[in-house]
Amino acid sequence: MNLKKIIPLVLLLTSISFYAQSGSSKSKKEQIQSMKVAFITTELNLSAKEAQRFWPVYNSFDDKQYEIRHDKMTLCKVHLTDAGMSKLSDKEAATLLDKMENSEEDLYALRTKYSKDLREILTPTKILLLRKAEDDFNRKLLHQYRDKAKKK
Known part of the structure; x- marks a missing residue:
């Protein structure tokens, strides 16, 4: 080895x-x-050169992804409980749905950018x-x- x-x-x-x-x-x-x-x-x-370029990109992606998911989960915890749901108006529910969809779009955009960045560092096989x-x-x-x- x-x-x-x-x-x-x-x-x-x-x-x-x-x-x-x-x-x-x-x-x-x-x-x-x-x-x-x-x-x-x-x-x-990873080679030393690959690792030097890869880890900052990976860590940045991981941190941003965590932040987006954490914000979405916080929204869900607050509003999607039995007590919270009974107090939601249709307008508030629509706003909540929009926020949830926006976070999904943010995650998709982040993953797309991450994939592009990775292609400059790693081979498709390594990705x-x-x-x-x-x-x-x-x-x-x-x-x-x-x-x-x-x-x-």
């Missing part, structure tokens, strides 16, 4: 052990991020590997949470 594959693997294993010991949600988020970085780096086998790596990572993370919940 070459050094490029060993270092991210060690980072991933270290991150997992810290995650298991952690208590605060902020540090958990940071640990998940570091696990994700290690996992994606390993899966994509597809990235999407697969993200899905695989999310699946593994979900399994870890389920396993942890079963043990409690």
Whole structure:
């Protein structure tokens, strides 16, 4: 096994052990991020030049995507409860629908820009590997949470 594959693997294993010991949600988020970085780096086998250009674009996209989704979820939590729905007028509901649709359009525009930016950095094959790596990572993370919940 070459050094490029060993270092991210060690980072991933270290991150997992810290995650298991952690208590605060902020540090958990940071640990998940570091696990994700290690996992994606390993899966994509990024060169140093690719990594230097890729990670700022990826992190910016990830932050903006999180912000848009968080704002949408906040809207939904406030207004789409049983109590909130009973108080909504048709005009307010229409405004809420417009906001939700706008956030979906914002996400689509963000993904389109991200895809264009990635094409300048990575090959199409690596972009597809990235999407697969993200899905695989999310699946593994979900399994870890389920396993942890079963043990409690």
